[in-house]
Amino acid sequence: MSLPIRVLLAKVGLDGHDRGVKVVARTLRDAGMDVIYTGLHRTPEEVVNAAVQEDVDILGVSLLSGAHMTICPKIMRLLKDKDAEDTIVVVGGVVPDEDVIPLRDMGVKELLLQDTTPKEIVARLEKLVQERGPR
Amino acid sequence: MPISSADLVARLKKGDLRAASRLMSRAESNDDETLSSLGAIYRAAGRAHIVGLTGVPGSGKSTLVSKLVETIRKDGRRVGVIAIDPSSPFSGGAILGDRIRMTNLVMDEGVFIRSMATRGSTGGLARSALTAVDILDTVGFDVIIIETVGVGQDEVEIAKASHSTLVVSAPGLGDDVQAIKAGILEIADIHVVSKCDRSDSNRTITDLKIMLAMGVNIAIKDRGGKPLWQVPVVGTSSETGEGIDTLIATLDRHRDVHRTTELGEERLRNIAEYRTFKTAEDLLRSQFYKSTNKRIQDVVEQIARRELDPFTASNDLLKKIAF
Numbered sequence: 001m002s003l004p005i006r007v008l009l010a011k012v013g014l015d016g017h018d019r020g021v022k023v024v025a026r027t028l029r030d031a032g033m034d035v036i037y038t039g040l041h042r043t044p045e046e047v048v049n050a051a052v053q054e055d056v057d058i059l060g061v062s063l064l065s066g067a068h069m070t071i072c073p074k075i076m077r078l079l080k081d082k083d084a085e086d087t088i089v090v091v092g093g094v095v096p097d098e099d100v101i102p103l104r105d106m107g108v109k110e111l112l113l114q115d116t117t118p119k120e121i122v123a124r125l126e127k128l129v130q131e132r133g134p135r
Numbered sequence: 136m137p138i139s140s141a142d143l144v145a146r147l148k149k150g151d152l153r154a155a156s157r158l159m160s161r162a163e164s165n166d167d168e169t170l171s172s173l174g175a176i177y178r179a180a181g182r183a184h185i186v187g188l189t190g191v192p193g194s195g196k197s198t199l200v201s202k203l204v205e206t207i208r209k210d211g212r213r214v215g216v217i218a219i220d221p222s223s224p225f226s227g228g229a230i231l232g233d234r235i236r237m238t239n240l241v242m243d244e245g246v247f248i249r250s251m252a253t254r255g256s257t258g259g260l261a262r263s264a265l266t267a268v269d270i271l272d273t274v275g276f277d278v279i280i281i282e283t284v285g286v287g288q289d290e291v292e293i294a295k296a297s298h299s300t301l302v303v304s305a306p307g308l309g310d311d312v313q314a315i316k317a318g319i320l321e322i323a324d325i326h327v328v329s330k331c332d333r334s335d336s337n338r339t340i341t342d343l344k345i346m347l348a349m350g351v352n353i354a355i356k357d358r359g360g361k362p363l364w365q366v367p368v369v370g371t372s373s374e375t376g377e378g379i380d381t382l383i384a385t386l387d388r389h390r391d392v393h394r395t396t397e398l399g400e401e402r403l404r405n406i407a408e409y410r411t412f413k414t415a416e417d418l419l420r421s422q423f424y425k426s427t428n429k430r431i432q433d434v435v436e437q438i439a440r441r442e443l444d445p446f447t448a449s450n451d452l453l454k455k456i457a458f
């Protein structure tokens with residue numbers, strides 16, 4: 001019997017919509033995961049503190065505001081500072097094509113764009129945790 | 136190679152919060168190394184004031200915890216929070232939403248919040264929640280608050296497995312005092328009526344006081360026949376801050392009574408007994424499933440055909456658990 005995957009979903013930045021994140025939260029719960037949702041308008045520092053305390057397997061950052069190229073490097077650096085770089089970071093929302101490679105290069109493990117189906121999201125997250133192995 | 140649990144415990148004792156959060160995740164496995172590390176943590180803990188806080192859904196528990204923590208922090212005490220939310224009976228997964236009420240605390244290094252789901256098995260939740268408390272205690276938190284929803288036996292028992300138990304009621308959630316309906320009136324050391332900014336809160340307070348006057352709480356008396364503790368009703372508002380200081384003063388007073396009288400001695404023995412039973416139950420259950428899974432498959436056919444019965448079969452299976 002393995003433990004459920006723990007996921008922290010964070011909405012970073014200014015945009016005020018969280019319907020999408022909430023749908024994802026329910027999808028993950030229905031797939032047997034534990035989902036911690038932190039609410040709107042979080043800063044990278046807040047998100048990383050929460051992720052460290054909760055010792056999540058996956059940190060899902062949702063961004064619609066186009067600020068991912070400033071926010072994601074910050075999150076990756078903070079995770080490293082807090083000795084939590086084994087946290088799997090995935091980004092959801094809207095990401096222009098030209099940012100995909102830079103994001104992956106900085107260590108973002110997966111991009112879940114708006115057309116990713118719920119089933120696919122679950123499958124990809126499960127695979128990422130499996131690839132990471134026990135910790 | 137994952138870091139060993141023993142190394143994590145060494146880091147924990149030096150105050151390393153990252154080790155604390157990792158150990159809380161590890162705490163759910165049953166291998167010998169983990170169990171002996173948890174033992175070491177249990178023996179090192181015992182300093183903190185443990186507060187159990189429960190009440191029906193929506194009574195304002197998480198918002199109150201947030202206020203309490205913020206106010207306790209002003210005198211420098213470090214505060215840990217274990218927030219337990221129900222998991223889905225269908226998938227076993229959970230959405231843990233208590234934290235969203237506590238966002239004002241997340242940048243404070245003196246505060247640590249951990250969310251947890253009520254899992255299927257009974258022994259399991261008690262074990263992981265109370266182990267998380269030990270971990271926060273060992274790493275140096277002075278006050279540790281466990282929030283559980285006051286429905287369901289496990290959650291209520293966990294709130295009781297603390298030094299001071301708060302039961303939260305709120306106006307506007309129906310005619311009756313919810314604590315009565317939920318059967319959690321009796322476990323309170325302190326009753327809290329939240330949302331006192333609302334005009335109908337006075338009635339909730341009066342109702343509670345009447346119930347208490349009718350003697351639901353059997354006061355534990357000292358040798359001279361004087362009650363060691365009278366259960367008070369404290370009204371609070373997380374909106375205006377009313378009553379929060381009073382509640383903290385009441386909690387501190389209860390802690391002192393707990394620490395200096397037989398009230399606390401008895402409580403600590405009860406908690407020790409409860410934890411040992413729950414841990415044993417949990418270990419037994421996991422051993423049982425591990426060693427029985429295949430054997431059950433061999434006999435279900437027979438049981439289904441009524442050539443064998445579940446009673447004889449389980450009795451046999453229990454005798455064959457491999458330890």
Ligand SMILES: Nc1nc2c(ncn2[C@@H]2O[C@H](COP(=O)(O)OP(=O)(O)OP(=O)(O)O)[C@@H](O)[C@H]2O)c(=O)[nH]1
Nearest residue numbers: 191192193194195196197198236284330372373374
């Ligand atoms: N008026 C008023 N509303 C409050 C107060 N405290 C909490 N609330 C509201 O009550 C609702 C529930 O608050 P929570 O703190 O989430 O309650 P809870 O008991 O933790 O809820 P669960 O964890 O879901 O069981 C929210 O909408 C709060 O805004 C208060 O002091 N006054």
Ligand SMILES: [Mg+2]
Nearest residue numbers: 196197232233
């Ligand atoms: Mg709550």
